[in-house]
Amino acid sequence: MLALGVAAVIACSGASSDASGEVLVFAAASLRDVLQEVGTAFEEEAGISVVFNFAGSNVLARQIEARPIADVFVSADERWMNYVADLDMVAPGTRTTPLGNRLVVVANSDSQLRLGEVAELADADFSFLSLADPDAVPAGRYAKETLQRVRVGTTDLWSQVHHLVVPAPNVRAALALVAARLDVVGIVYRTDALTSPRVKVVLDIPDSMSPPIRYAVAAIGTQPTAATRRWLEFLRADATRETFERHGFLTFEGN
Amino acid sequence: MDTVTLTALGLTLQVAAAATALVLVPCTLIAYALARYEFRGKALLSSLFGLPLVLPPTAVGYLLLKTLGSSGPLGPAALGFDLGILLTWKGAVVASSIMASPLVVRTARVTFEGIDPRLEMMARTLGHSRSKVFLRYTIPLASRGLLAAAILGFTRAVGEFGATVMLAGNIPGRTQTLSLAIYSAQQAGNDTEAYVLLGVAVAVGLIAILGSEKLSRAPLRTGSA
Numbered sequence: 001m002l003a004l005g006v007a008a009v010i011a012c013s014g015a016s017s018d019a020s021g022e023v024l025v026f027a028a029a030s031l032r033d034v035l036q037e038v039g040t041a042f043e044e045e046a047g048i049s050v051v052f053n054f055a056g057s058n059v060l061a062r063q064i065e066a067r068p069i070a071d072v073f074v075s076a077d078e079r080w081m082n083y084v085a086d087l088d089m090v091a092p093g094t095r096t097t098p099l100g101n102r103l104v105v106v107a108n109s110d111s112q113l114r115l116g117e118v119a120e121l122a123d124a125d126f127s128f129l130s131l132a133d134p135d136a137v138p139a140g141r142y143a144k145e146t147l148q149r150v151r152v153g154t155t156d157l158w159s160q161v162h163h164l165v166v167p168a169p170n171v172r173a174a175l176a177l178v179a180a181r182l183d184v185v186g187i188v189y190r191t192d193a194l195t196s197p198r199v200k201v202v203l204d205i206p207d208s209m210s211p212p213i214r215y216a217v218a219a220i221g222t223q224p225t226a227a228t229r230r231w232l233e234f235l236r237a238d239a240t241r242e243t244f245e246r247h248g249f250l251t252f253e254g255n
Numbered sequence: 256m257d258t259v260t261l262t263a264l265g266l267t268l269q270v271a272a273a274a275t276a277l278v279l280v281p282c283t284l285i286a287y288a289l290a291r292y293e294f295r296g297k298a299l300l301s302s303l304f305g306l307p308l309v310l311p312p313t314a315v316g317y318l319l320l321k322t323l324g325s326s327g328p329l330g331p332a333a334l335g336f337d338l339g340i341l342l343t344w345k346g347a348v349v350a351s352s353i354m355a356s357p358l359v360v361r362t363a364r365v366t367f368e369g370i371d372p373r374l375e376m377m378a379r380t381l382g383h384s385r386s387k388v389f390l391r392y393t394i395p396l397a398s399r400g401l402l403a404a405a406i407l408g409f410t411r412a413v414g415e416f417g418a419t420v421m422l423a424g425n426i427p428g429r430t431q432t433l434s435l436a437i438y439s440a441q442q443a444g445n446d447t448e449a450y451v452l453l454g455v456a457v458a459v460g461l462i463a464i465l466g467s468e469k470l471s472r473a474p475l476r477t478g479s480a
Contacts, residue, residue, distance in 0.1 A: 053426040063424050066324045067341035169442065176444025196444070 028076035029170035077138035081216035100250035130186035139171035286363035312417025346423035351412035366400025
């Protein structure tokens, strides 16, 4: 049955989709808005089209593992980039860490919730804590690690609230749940909170409380195409850095 | 309609049509064999083609992903070349084909079982070969049931989600079919887009149902016999 399907598909797979003037970018869901803007600017300047695949970095890494068709991978953490690098699928010398982010606690824009510090989440009035899947998705892992570092009484904040967690497949899905319901509190990137008018930031989580939040960028494959190299250069350009900063991202020079 | 919706619709129809075309002939032949003949391994063949109906689609998707993946038995390492299926629209075709095939086989089999074998025997006594009887008499007699099988297969392929998302990913403009686009729009909290996609999905479903009812009321073709 499988052989049958596969055989027939091979028969009609003569036409290759390997367009040379195109870059296929697998990027973390939190980069959706900013990268679409950067992509449009790139297409105008370079005349090369960019196709995006936005999802949780874990999903993207697993897709790359199954079949490395992406030209560029942008992971929201170093761990999933390491995972792909360990599979020998990262083009040598192309990996950089140009972007950073911060976590915020968000609630529905109609919510009355007020927080003075993160530890108050333990007693705050809400039914669900919306996170990107804390076992796999970078935004969720960062949030979990942050809550684990907060001491509450004899235990930590994570063990106080983890039974309220609703895991989402990516950080934008976690954000959407907060936008849709009054009794949900979420922890997402600050940049995500800025994209939704139906969500408000209740508390900025200081850098010192969370693990460092860094995005890793690299070309996939052994030999990046000219179009891919052009895109990677464009990501490092001053104008692009300004776009990232305007969307609330932290940018790092020199690597 | 925006471009996301249009490409999702176009891709969905393309994938479902390709999947239906892909499975219709082999599934019809297998259904005929199951309806008419006793042979060794018949029960196994029958269960194998029923399996995607009872398995969670994600289980089928995972199995296919492991089979076609980089180190799978049909992966580039084993074959020496890349089939080019994963994360492309062809991946969606493979996923939908496998998920649709039980419905096509089952519907076609019931249809063949409903045709009196004596009609075929009579045709044989007229000196026609087995394949000629099948093509000139059995298929025309079964045409309505086979059409229903094709439509069922097509609609199953249109709605496929679980196996498709694993095999083809969910890449807008590339592999994002209607069902995947609705999921993404909902997950992203993009209600406007989700409603538009929902409307399109309902329209496609209604057209398929109305079309199939109209076809099933058309006069039965009995061949040139």
